[in-house]
Structures are given as structure tokens and as C-alpha cells.
Amino acid sequence: MTGTLHGVGLGPGDPELMTLRAHRLISAAQVIAYPAPDSGESFARSIAAAVIPTDAEEIPIVIPMRIERFPAQDVYDAAAKTLAARLSAGVDVVVLCEGDPFFYGSFMYLFERLARDFPVEVTPGVTSLTACAAAIQRPLCARNEPLSILPGPLPDAELRARLSGGAAAAIMKVGRHLPRLRTLIEDLGLTNRASYVSHATLPNQAAIPLAQAPEAAPYFSMILIAGSDPYANG
Template structure:
């Protein structure tokens, strides 16, 4: 009796799923379907705690789904986070090599400051990867603030707060702040957290406080939307300031 040779094992596929800013109803239909159908999901956690990404998708995760939780430390040092992504990618690779697909959950959009991009860099050369885009925090904040961001030929700049505050340590810092805050029609300052007070002071010094809106946890149950002058004294990581100058009347 002649034995038939088996072909090589078909590898599984990676899906990077954008979940949107927090409200599960802002997930795309495709994202919801893929999560419901997933046999394996992966997601980041913070310091061993609950996962924000998983909490958004919780109602779509079915019983029996295998879960890969990656504990990603939020530290200035790059090493600990890179080690967490290395470990997560390795665990995924084992399952992918066995033919299983893996759905990776990412709040917001996978390629807009998304944690998924670090896994993508590790897996893209060996596996088929599909990206499912999501509503970004920027567009969600504009929506809840009811604030159009840019029109026609206006320019928008997105700045992580650590970068803006970090210019204080550079030569000619005051000129650098002036350039950053004055050269764009709209400025988005993200990832406020412990940098909030310093960012707030820079915006005040630039004379832009009246053009600024503070948004915290957009689309979530504990959402806060206030003019920057009325904002709380402290801000979480998931907060943002929209500075919209409105130079173009859009008419």
C-alpha cells in the first residue's frame, strides 16, 4: 500500500483588529465578526491588571477562546516592553505554525500609536497578516467635543506629550515650543498623563488656552470633555488636548 505524502502544514493568519476608542458600538462589523469567530485572541495588559483592549471586545469573545495576555510595562525604558512583545510573538508563532489563526486586539487603530505594530514587526516576514482599521482616538475626541479639526488646506500636527515637554531639555527650547505650537492650524497633544501640567503651561505661554479643549477617556462611561481652562489638575494616559485655531472659516 502506497502512503500519500502530506504537504507542508498551512500556517495560520494574524489579524490585527482595531477596536476603536472604547465604546464597543464603534467597532467595525468586520472586527466584531472576526472576534466572535476567533479560536485564539491576544491582547496587551498593563502591569498584570485588566486589559483595556479586552474590555472593549468582551461581549464578542466566545466561550472556549484561547487567550494570550501580554503584560507590557509602561516604563520609559524600552527593554521590558520589547521583551513582552518578544514573548507574545513567540507564543503566537507556535500556534500559527500549527495552523491556527490569531486575532490580536488593539484599542484605537493598530497603526496609529497602536500596540499591534510591535507584533506586526515581529511576525510580518513569516506569516500572512491582515489589518482591520479602527476609529482613532483623535477622531473620537473631535466627535465628542463636536469640534471640526481641519478643512481645505489646513495643517494638523499630532504630538505625543513626552515629545512636546521633552523639548524643554533642548537648546533654544522656547523657540522650539513656539515653532511647534504656532506652525500648525490644529495641534493634537496625546498621552498626557504625568506630562499634563507641563503641557498645559506651554499652551498657556503660547496664548492658545482659549483654543484648547481637554478630552479624557473619549466615548467611555467616564468621559470628560471640558475647555482646557476648566480641565482637572491631573490627567490619565488616555487623555488628549485639541488645539483648533479655526483660521479657515470653512465657508
């Protein structure tokens, strides 16, 4: 009997936005893995910290800050090998995932390496997407409105094409792309519909009009653009 690989979504940051299932799985875990920076605290671990059993084996998957290639294949190769050893010994492994494991998550790099050999269960989590909508107190999308989810690093031409239709949009992973994105949104005449959110659900949350956003944005920040009229026909 092999163990099961659990990809467990933790939600956007507030530990109270963990699901009951995530809480149960983490509380009972013998082996817990999570992404971690090469210096400083793991954000995923910090969300779950109060729930991690003191006698659990913890396996940080250290992602170097300055990686030349994207993603860090050798890091995930090594981590998969470590986790495979536990799974082969019949022990379940819980992988802590910020947000949701399958929504722009790094869990997929472990999933693609291990899912052929071991049973995998994914526990979905609250995404930053809806956490940011709650933070600005505005519906993300309504009725039959399309919603475009766009990573900020996409080239200008692709962002422009996808934003120009006037539909609701969320731009993820804003970070160092903020000045470029701000210019592009202004060019499209969408600034008055755009909000900026960083650190959603955490004590240092910012949720403000894009026009008031700071010069420098953290990686986990988002721009939400309302559709032409969120209450149209409402």
C-alpha cells in the first residue's frame, strides 16, 4: 500500500480561510512539505502554522529567489524523489499550497512528477481572486459576464487584446510589472474601473483604487477591473 499525495489549498493568507478539510488533513499529517524561499519564512507554512503537529516531519522545498530557468526543474525533481520515498513507504504526504493547488500553483510541478505512480487528492482552497473581490467589496463577475484572468507578466499586446473588450478582468502576479500595467490600463481608459489589492486577507492588506497604488508592488498583488457595469440589468 502506497501513501496518498495530498495537495492542500490553504486559501489566500488568513488562517481562518482554510477549509475544514485542509484543517483536518494538516492536523493529522505525519509528513508535510511546502514551498519556501532560500531565506525567510515560508508563506504557505505561516498560514498553516497553528495546525501543524509538533511531531510531523517537515520538508521545505526551497525555491531559490534568483532562478535562471522557470520553473526550477531540478528543485522539483529532488523534492519529488524525497516525497516518493515517503509515499512508497506507505506514508501520506501533505503538500501545503497557497490559495488553490491547481490555480497558478507550484503544486503542479510535484503533481506531474508523482501522479503516475501514487494516488493524488487535491483539496481546493479559496483563491486570491475572490479574496481580492471581497477586499474591495465589489462583485468579481455577475450574471452572464465573462471574466478574463491574466498574469501580469504577459506581453503588452496580449494583455491589450484581452482587456479591450470591456469585460471584467483580474491581473495576477502584478509585482514589478505594476508601472507597465498602469500605463496600459490608462491607455485603454480603464483606470477608473481598476482596483489594486495586495496582501489580501492579511493584517497589512491594501485594497484601493489603482490610481492610488504605490510605486512598488509585491509579487502577490492583483489588479481587478470591473466589467462595463457590474450591476447592468441589476
